[in-house]
Amino acid sequence: MIALSLADVSQAVDGALHLGVGATITDVVEGSVQTDSRLIEPGSIFVAKPGAVTDGHLFAPLAAERGATLLIVERLLDLPVTQIVVADAVAALGDLAGAVVARVRAAGGLRIVGVTGSNGKTTTKNLLRSMLERVGPTVAPRGSFNNQVGAPMTMLEVTVDTRFLVIEMGASSEGAIAHLVRLARPDVGIVLTIGLAHAGEFGDLDATVRAKSEMVTDLLETDVAVLNADDPRVAQMAALTPARVVRFGEYGQVDVRASAVLSGRTGTTFTLHLASGQSATVVFPVLGEHHVMNALAAASAAEVLGVAIDDIVAALEATTRAERWRMEVLGGKDDVTVINDAYNASPDSMSAALKTLAQIGTPGRRTIAVLGEMAELGELAGEEHDRIGLLAVRLNISQIIVVGKAARRMHISTINEGSWDGESAYVDTPDEAFELLRSSVNPGDTVLVKSSNSAGLRFLGDRLGDLFS
Template identity: 50%
Template sequence: MIPVRCGDIATAVGGELVGVEAAAVVDGAVAKDSREVVPGGLFVALPGERADGHDFVPAVTEAGVTVSLTTRPVEGCPCIVVANTQVALGELARYVVAQLPDLTVIGLTGSQGKTSTKDLIAQLVAPYGPTVAPVGSFNNEIGHPFTALQADQETRFLVAEMGARHVGDINYLCRITPPKVGMVLNVGHSHIGEFGSQDAIAQAKGEMIDNVVAGGTAVLNADDPRVAGMRPRTEQTVRTFGEAPDADVRASDVKVDGEGRPHFLLHADGESHPVQLQLIGEHNVANALAAATAALAVGLTPEQVADGLNSAARVSQARMEVTERPDGVTVINDAYNANPDSVRAALKALVAIGRAREARTWAVLGEMLELGDTSSTEHDAVGRLAVRLDVNRLVAVGPGAKPIHLGASLEGSWGNESAYFDTIGEALELLRAELRSGDVVLVKSSKASNLRSLADALLQEAAQ
């Protein structure tokens, strides 16, 4: 973070200085974990499920922080006392970003693909200027300001992934980091239980386009009608991406190799360049096109974009993370999160890899959360799709995922092609007993369903 006087912080966040001089300077990192504080930094005392950050204020003071953001004075400790530390964190980030006129904010949202696209954008622009991007999907009202506070006077690009569970969430995040480039990837079913409908999701995601700053660029998915329909929500330049013939940045001749990696011809600004992605799954073509459009909007050439896409690697874990075990079984760990659209994409990638290798395919699927009244129908549809795609073995894990198995059975699965287990342990027993060399196993679920632990177990046991 840039050096900031405590008096200026107090003014920005509406706080009161207690035990600290206004002239004292914060010139170190901002942290919410007492184990991550640095001398000269700032500690944010957030309430937690297991502990209250205020309990650690004496320890971080001893460790050398300049000041802590708190909701009450802590005896003997320098504090800026505010009504709500989470709100104050956002106001501090907003203040810091406003002090960086040369910073270009690239904001993106969407129902799926945000983190992969964010990672691609960061890799494309980083060679052309110091870049800050969140680790993983640090994209909510807490993670987002912490990412923004990493920017300093040297930072040229801030790639800001923004998630939403309610209408107004993206407006709030954009207030912290007003986007020069604002992108909506897609409108799917993620969090539909919270929003109630895809139209409500579109309304929320479109807040990104509402907030593109004067002279900026809105980036829209030409292949998604709800996203393409956001064009009237801005008076700024609009650039589109997709496979549609009229998209400003588009792909043609899309193919997937034996490792599940897509390659295509990138068309932009009157030029065409071949791209071979290192990422797994044809759905990453759309993510690559979105990243390309953002990079072009900040000044890269089509050739620079294609070169960057060709060399870009997977960064975040548990997102189509492919590992081959010593015994020849390939595990695709995509268990970070799941919604109907991302599960469909993952199943198609699994089948493409299996077909190219002439290998037996397994789909181990857990519950997709936050689908509301559509949950049973959407899980049933995933099971039916697995049968239509000819996935060899389907394993549904956990009570919420049982409709996947039932859907597969009703679609025509027979014998032991589809199985259901209440627990991860039971599913692991089946996999341990029946996996054989050459098999390809996809593990996919919402984060809270914890199938990532199953993927980790499959890899750890084989390595022992």
């Protein structure tokens, strides 16, 4: 964190300052801000965040022992360390992040990009970071730090030298993105897709649209909204923002587009057309044609921020995977390809992954889809799992292995398709799936492992990758 006095921090979080032994209000803190006591180093700030399972206050003594110089707490603790008592530790974390970003922005030079959407946030964030790093110091989230805790933690990493800040903004309810937008005040807001991911939390698609549109409704006239013109629900957000709109897509009237898209086992080749009229051929190593849209979104924002087309293309061509456990290509032994895409899953991303599998399979060899639960779909879960099972049949996937009771309807849907001459198997656990695959995968087969994170199939994908490496 940038250097702030204890008085400054206390004012930023609207808390009551209780000085530790020998401390004064002018003392400066500038260590890392952590909510995990195991990550505390001498000089760190520990935020005692209440959790669903435990309470951060229980770990405050360990944080103090490890050298924390400041605790942000919801109740005063019997510890000889300076503490700021606040009403809500998570809200205080956000307020502190907002204050830090505002100070750095006021010093001049910091540009901020917010990224949201039902699918593709992390991939787009990673691509954009790679592009912006070629121009200047850039801060972006580690992994999927995109909620009311993760986003502020990313914001707190900025320094006076930071030129670009990329924030991934997820939401579990209406108002969550609006809150993050108010804290960070993006210069560029990206909306990727609107789909059924987390439909169980939002209730319906209309609520999802309202939540995601919060990215652009509070932008200023001097800001830029980057919108996916191929998604009608996103495209209509152009009418909701006062900002300048840059549209990206593969179809219709757009500012940034891809043409001559050709997808294969080693990635996708396409021609990138920027809003400036410049174009270039891109050899994009990331597997899956659907990731071209993420590349377009990142390129749109990068061009707005002054990144040259050569740097944009170089960043895309240097990216070999979307992210750990996202369309990650493993294996290779006996020409067996394992695609580990089991970090998350929604109906849209599951469909895209299956279409990619069907598209890249080696002629004369089998395509095998190992599928687990799509979580957080609420009352739509049953019909959406049915739909994915039917899609796998219609794509003529050679074999389907469904893992776990929550995903069993996919298996039932496939075997009910009497015209299908493929095979579907159901197993209860990833271990059973591994044993089945170990004895049945043939040379040249292509295996997709796809599920939500909670199903745990990403580790099955890793085991298969090791088996065939």
